Amino acid sequence: MSAMTTGPDAEYAAFLAEGRFRLQRAPDGSYVFYPRVAQPGTGAPLTWCDASGLGEVYATTVVRRRPPEPSYNVALIDLEEGVRMMSRVEGIPADAVRIGMKVEAKITSDGDGHAVIFEPAS
Amino acid sequence: MSRPDAFPRGAAAIVGAATSGLGSSPGFEASDLAARASVDALRQAGLTPADVDGLFFCHSTDTFGGLSFAQYLGIHPRIVENSRSGGSAFQGYVELAAQLLHAGVIGTALIAYGSNQASAAGRLQTTVQPMRYEAPYRPIQPISPYALAASRYMHLYGATREQLGEVAIAARSWACLNPEATRREPLTMDQYLAARLVSDPLGLLDCCLVSDGGAAIVMTRADRAPDFADRPVFVLGAASETSHRDIAWMPDLTRTAAIEAGRRAYGSAGLGPSDIDVVELYDAFTINTILFLEDLGFCPKGEGARFVEDGRIAVGGSLPVNTNGGGLSCAHPGMYGLYTIIEGVRQLRGEVGARQVAGAQTALAHGNGGVLSSQGVVILGVEETL
Numbered sequence: 435m436s437a438m439t440t441g442p443d444a445e446y447a448a449f450l451a452e453g454r455f456r457l458q459r460a461p462d463g464s465y466v467f468y469p470r471v472a473q474p475g476t477g478a479p480l481t482w483c484d485a486s487g488l489g490e491v492y493a494t495t496v497v498r499r500r501p502p503e504p505s506y507n508v509a510l511i512d513l514e515e516g517v518r519m520m521s522r523v524e525g526i527p528a529d530a531v532r533i534g535m536k537v538e539a540k541i542t543s544d545g546d547g548h549a550v551i552f553e554p555a556s
Numbered sequence: 557m558s559r560p561d562a563f564p565r566g567a568a569a570i571v572g573a574a575t576s577g578l579g580s581s582p583g584f585e586a587s588d589l590a591a592r593a594s595v596d597a598l599r600q601a602g603l604t605p606a607d608v609d610g611l612f613f614c615h616s617t618d619t620f621g622g623l624s625f626a627q628y629l630g631i632h633p634r635i636v637e638n639s640r641s642g643g644s645a646f647q648g649y650v651e652l653a654a655q656l657l658h659a660g661v662i663g664t665a666l667i668a669y670g671s672n673q674a675s676a677a678g679r680l681q682t683t684v685q686p687m688r689y690e691a692p693y694r695p696i697q698p699i700s701p702y703a704l705a706a707s708r709y710m711h712l713y714g715a716t717r718e719q720l721g722e723v724a725i726a727a728r729s730w731a732c733l734n735p736e737a738t739r740r741e742p743l744t745m746d747q748y749l750a751a752r753l754v755s756d757p758l759g760l761l762d763c764c765l766v767s768d769g770g771a772a773i774v775m776t777r778a779d780r781a782p783d784f785a786d787r788p789v790f791v792l793g794a795a796s797e798t799s800h801r802d803i804a805w806m807p808d809l810t811r812t813a814a815i816e817a818g819r820r821a822y823g824s825a826g827l828g829p830s831d832i833d834v835v836e837l838y839d840a841f842t843i844n845t846i847l848f849l850e851d852l853g854f855c856p857k858g859e860g861a862r863f864v865e866d867g868r869i870a871v872g873g874s875l876p877v878n879t880n881g882g883g884l885s886c887a888h889p890g891m892y893g894l895y896t897i898i899e900g901v902r903q904l905r906g907e908v909g910a911r912q913v914a915g916a917q918t919a920l921a922h923g924n925g926g927v928l929s930s931q932g933v934v935i936l937g938v939e940e941t942l
Binding site: 443 | 688692693695696703704705707711752755757758802803804805
């Protein structure tokens with residue numbers, strides 16, 4: 435293995451800061467999320483590729499806050515690449531998010547970093 | 557290679573089982589509560605802490621909890637096990653203790669737990685680190701992951717809030733018969749449905765209690781058990797399986813690793829679901845009971861929500877489930893797995909009064925850790941089942 439200069443988390447974050455949502459891909463063509471130094475199961479090396487940003491809601495909940503603090507959505511999104519991630523769906527009311535809904539990724543700045551969120555696919 | 561017959565069926569027995577301070581115990585440390593239960597469980601067997609050479613203990617916030625508790629008891633155990641897989645850790649401890657007793661590595665195992673989370677913090681105390689790819693989305697831990705599983709289950713199988721409510725109402729019906737239970741007033745469906753939502757579809761009454769409490773069991777080799785107990789309870793099978801830590805990496809949110817743990821535990825015991833008289837499941841949330849009834853074979857996948865209707869798992873129903881009132885209505889001191897084992901033991905010893913399941917000879921005591929992450933199954937039986 436070549437000398438490691440930057441960890442996979444920092445690489446992922448740096449891509450997001452450039453406005454690029456990228457995933458790691460293994461030699462067998464399968465994708466990996468969260469970023470790792472090796473493929474789960476096989477230990478094979480991973481390379482970065484642009485994500486399609488397309489996905490589908492797998493599970494959804496509304497975290498209820500006491501008003502005036504707004505309630506918000508938390509969802510698991512199955513990406514077209516075959517990996518799942520936690521995120522939220524914005525652009526519609528939190529309780530209008532439905533399992534099976536097609537969504538697309540957007541990069542948002544969440545205070546101290548960037549994060550991938552989703553909106554209903556246009 | 558692992559061997560399918562590796563668990564020594566009936567080779568170890570539980571000869572003492574006790575709880576302490578369930579509910580609210582202000583002024584007591586977690587170790588005080590664990591020590592009170594430990595001394596009581598050992599006394600049932602005519603033993604004292606000095607007899608313990610295998611200690612199995614975990615603490616909600618003390619990483620070295622096993623060492624701290626050995627020091628508290630004033631013992632020098634040859635085995636200290638304080639690994640933590642969440643609330644299922646205790647099922648794993650029973651499995652390991654049985655193996656170590658069988659192998660002759662230890663002679664007397666003490667498995668103990670204590671928490672003062674209700675009095676000290678008023679909420680779940682944990683040192684679990686937030687997952688960096690989940691934390692930005694602010695799920696409530698651990699409720700939101702279970703809510704996500706419930707959303708998926710309801711989507712796939714058409715389950716309803718009322719069916720989740722049946723689980724809460726059944727647990728409460730048992731708690732009403734348990735003097736040790738925290739919530740002993742009957743629960744109606746209207747009250748259940750009126751409770752505030754916390755993380756949809758789960759509301760306040762879908763969530764376990766936040767309790768103080770201690771618990772302990774004592775295990776010896778089965779051939780020595782008659783020296784220590786009139787009615788020893790034998791470990792017929794025990795198995796565990798872990799599938800993930802964080803909910804986004806659970807392969808299928810409606811199928812837990814209890815399927816595999818249960819399959820192996822039943823295999824060791826030579827029993828199946830229809831042979832189990834008393835079922836004690838880790839009900840941190842109402843959805844758990846439904847998933848685990850399915851995964852442990854009491855009904856087919858997708859039918860659990862219908863299975864619990866009409867009081868089937870409540871007092872007077874055909875399958876006695878969570879006969880102490882469960883984590884939902886008896887107590888939930890942070891990690892609950894040891895309490896399912898103790899309720900199973902008490903049922904098999906025939907000592908639980910109004911909630912006694914008549915003639916119970918076998919019990920299944922299940923543990924769940926993390927967010928449906930780690931699963932443990934222990935199958936217990938009276939002497940006649942050996």
